[in-house]
Amino acid sequence: MPGLSHSGSAGLTNRRIGGPRRVAGARRRPPSGTGRGVTRIPAPRADAVLPELRPSWWETGVRARAESGMLGLFTELPGLIAKAVRVAWRADRMRTVLVTVATAGSGAMAAFGLIATQRVLIELFAGGPTPDRVRAAMPALVWLAAAAAVRGALGMLTGYALNGLTPRVHLLVERELFEHTTAVDLKAFDDDTFAEGMERATRGTEAAIELVQNTMNLFAGLVSLIAVTVAVITVHPLLLLALLVATVPTGYAALRAGHVRFQSYLASSTRRRRQWVLQRLMAERDSAAELRTYGLRGFLLGLYDRVMGAQIAAELRVAQRVTTTTSVGAAIGGLALTGVYVLLGALLLNGRIPLAAAATCVIAVQAAQRSLAQVTFQIDRVYASGQFFNEYVRFLTAAAGHLPEARTAPAPEPLRTLAVEHVCLSYPDRDRPALDDVTLGIRAGETIALVGENGSGKSTLAAIIAGLRAPTSGTIHWNGRPYPEWDSAGLLAHIAVALQDHNRWPFSAATNIAMGDVDAPADPRRIEAAAVRAAAHQMIEDLPHGYDTLLDRTFKDGQDLSGGQWQRITAARAFLRDAPLLIMDEPSSALDPRAEEALFRALRGRQGTHTTILITHRLANITHADQIFVLDRGALVESGTHHELMAADGLYAQLFTMQAAGYQACA
Numbered sequence: 001m002p003g004l005s006h007s008g009s010a011g012l013t014n015r016r017i018g019g020p021r022r023v024a025g026a027r028r029r030p031p032s033g034t035g036r037g038v039t040r041i042p043a044p045r046a047d048a049v050l051p052e053l054r055p056s057w058w059e060t061g062v063r064a065r066a067e068s069g070m071l072g073l074f075t076e077l078p079g080l081i082a083k084a085v086r087v088a089w090r091a092d093r094m095r096t097v098l099v100t101v102a103t104a105g106s107g108a109m110a111a112f113g114l115i116a117t118q119r120v121l122i123e124l125f126a127g128g129p130t131p132d133r134v135r136a137a138m139p140a141l142v143w144l145a146a147a148a149a150v151r152g153a154l155g156m157l158t159g160y161a162l163n164g165l166t167p168r169v170h171l172l173v174e175r176e177l178f179e180h181t182t183a184v185d186l187k188a189f190d191d192d193t194f195a196e197g198m199e200r201a202t203r204g205t206e207a208a209i210e211l212v213q214n215t216m217n218l219f220a221g222l223v224s225l226i227a228v229t230v231a232v233i234t235v236h237p238l239l240l241l242a243l244l245v246a247t248v249p250t251g252y253a254a255l256r257a258g259h260v261r262f263q264s265y266l267a268s269s270t271r272r273r274r275q276w277v278l279q280r281l282m283a284e285r286d287s288a289a290e291l292r293t294y295g296l297r298g299f300l301l302g303l304y305d306r307v308m309g310a311q312i313a314a315e316l317r318v319a320q321r322v323t324t325t326t327s328v329g330a331a332i333g334g335l336a337l338t339g340v341y342v343l344l345g346a347l348l349l350n351g352r353i354p355l356a357a358a359a360t361c362v363i364a365v366q367a368a369q370r371s372l373a374q375v376t377f378q379i380d381r382v383y384a385s386g387q388f389f390n391e392y393v394r395f396l397t398a399a400a401g402h403l404p405e406a407r408t409a410p411a412p413e414p415l416r417t418l419a420v421e422h423v424c425l426s427y428p429d430r431d432r433p434a435l436d437d438v439t440l441g442i443r444a445g446e447t448i449a450l451v452g453e454n455g456s457g458k459s460t461l462a463a464i465i466a467g468l469r470a471p472t473s474g475t476i477h478w479n480g481r482p483y484p485e486w487d488s489a490g491l492l493a494h495i496a497v498a499l500q501d502h503n504r505w506p507f508s509a510a511t512n513i514a515m516g517d518v519d520a521p522a523d524p525r526r527i528e529a530a531a532v533r534a535a536a537h538q539m540i541e542d543l544p545h546g547y548d549t550l551l552d553r554t555f556k557d558g559q560d561l562s563g564g565q566w567q568r569i570t571a572a573r574a575f576l577r578d579a580p581l582l583i584m585d586e587p588s589s590a591l592d593p594r595a596e597e598a599l600f601r602a603l604r605g606r607q608g609t610h611t612t613i614l615i616t617h618r619l620a621n622i623t624h625a626d627q628i629f630v631l632d633r634g635a636l637v638e639s640g641t642h643h644e645l646m647a648a649d650g651l652y653a654q655l656f657t658m659q660a661a662g663y664q665a666c667a
């Protein structure tokens with residue numbers, strides 16, 4: 001954060017070595033002031049202290065609505081509504097139809113109610129004694145009550161159907177997202193934009209619910225508006241003019257107000273995000289010690305005052321615009337209503353419409369304005385939630401490009417030979433390839449070691465052999481046939497991998513191990529045997545609930561394990577699979593000497609019958625390997641047995657001697 005470090009150093013100088021007085025002076029005095037012979041450091045502006053924030057993915061919808069013009073809004077709206085209807089239809093056809101029909105029915109009842117109202121008014125305004133007029137109005141009153149009752153019942157039905165529909169929509173889109181995220185090639189995760197797209201898509205799954213709800217509410221508002229219009233035209237065609245005068249300017253003003261409200265929300269959200277940054281610095285554990293050691297309290301509080309001062313000023317400017325726009329909107333609404341009354345008065349005086357029709361029109365205008373408020377509010381919401389949902393749709397399209405090719409291929413037979421031929425791999429945005437023309441051969445039953453300094457490409461090669469990554473060029477052959485010609489799931493079933501960056505699955509110890517062979521029924525004896533081989537059995541037995549202990553503190557009675565204990569669980573998971581090819585990437589980096597000895601004893605037990613590929617920096621553990629391959633900056637530079645490599649006196653011998661010397665010096 002350049003701005004922060006700039007002002008940070010200025011502030012620090014200020015406190016510690018006196019030079020700071022210059023900074024304080026610079027801040028207090030105008031630029032043309034004093035400061036002879038002193039280097040002037042300009043007072044940090046608040047926006048320089050915490051510079052422009054990166055656009056945040058969770059603000060996409062709000063930002064889009066704040067920036068959209070009226071034309072953009074109405075151009076995009078139909079597409080968003082279509083997406084909402086499609087997703088609702090796929091999630092639950094019956095409920096989608098129910099909501100639509102019930103909403104339309106409710107609108108029809110609203111129209112019917114207005115027409116009944118007019119009939120009531122006609123009878124009440126007719127001549128004759130009051131009891132007679134009331135009696136004459138009775139049938140229309142009954143219709144009016146019935147329409148209101150049916151409308152209420154349909155409203156309830158819509159509510160029930162919508163409540164059942166939205167969780168199904170969420171389930172559908174979320175599952176679809178997970179189907180993609182779990183199926184895409186590992187390579188996709190190397191792409192930053194893919195990972196960011198995934199985060200955005202997660203917000204998009206929530207937005208799917210909002211989009212469907214908002215679209216249904218918008219539909220309800222529109223139906224009411226149409227119903228009122230139909231009723232008004234039925235009562236008297238001329239009243240349509242009054243309705244237009246009442247709604248068009250008000251609708252426009254409401255949409256403008258919605259636009260600035262979103263801008264206001266965005267402005268306050270910028271303040272909140274800056275507050276979070278400062279909160280992290282001043283009120284969280286990570287920074288607490290350094291804050292005190294360097295006496296940063298005054299500096300940070302000063303920073304807070306400047307940043308928040310500037311932010312609140314910006315927010316107030318937007319708030320003033322909101323107030324102006326909403327006041328203008330309210331004034332337009334008032335004027336429109338006055339216009340309606342003037343128009344109605346004129347029509348009445350000219351005898352163009354009867355009194356009952358004018359009275360119905362007043363009621364209709366009020367109903368129309370209520371529906372209009374709902375429509376404009378929902379337009380904003382459909383637009384905003386639709387933008388989030390678009391992120392979801394965009395991600396699914398991008399993810400589809402990373403899905404493995406669907407094809408039928410034979411499942412491989414047990415391993416006889418494995419050949420790595422001229423394999424290269426370049427990660428995105430890296431100048432140097434992680435693997436550069438690597439060729440090597442492995443026979444079934446061998447124990448192989450991959451050795452090399454950090455970043456030499458060992459894990460990358462292991463991932464390619466494990467079938468987790470495809471090489472940029474070159475091929476790997478399983479029993480003489482290239483990997484892509486085998487069924488990929490069948491191939492993976494022959495390989496067990498203990499990854500260097502293993503995951504800590506939030507399940508019980510037993511499940512964590514059983515996951516090594518998730519298709520087989522969890523057999524406690526098999527789990528225990530795998531744990532014994534990984535030196536994990538006793539450690540698990542000592543946990544409060546043994547193998548049933550939950551290994552995540554999120555859960556009640558959950559436990560966390562040390563790094564070395566997790567490493568034993570990971571090794572046990574790989575042993576459980578009992579695959580012909582076992583790849584272990586740094587399986588003992590966090591193990592104590594006793595556990596390490598036990599683990600390598602188990603691994604040596606595989607030699608001759610099962611194939612093992614080992615990656616380790618503890619070279620004493622691999623002296624027994626049938627072949628040791630030494631990598632340097634992505635290239636295979638040496639290979640042979642321990643004795644051959646020591647005799648060759650190359651990189652391996654250098655590394656081994658260096659490590660051995662460390663032990664000998666202490667012996």
Ligand SMILES: Nc1ncnc2c1ncn2[C@@H]1O[C@H](COP(=O)(O)OP(=O)(O)OP(=O)(O)O)[C@@H](O)[C@H]1O
Nearest residue numbers: 190427430434452453454455456457458459460461
């Ligand atoms: N996902 C990735 N994206 C980009 N670069 C990567 C990625 N994974 C590894 N690299 C780079 O590729 C090179 C080889 O990495 P690799 O993890 O294969 O080395 P290694 O020999 O296993 O290292 P170590 O001994 O530290 O585990 C390194 O320069 C590393 O920074």
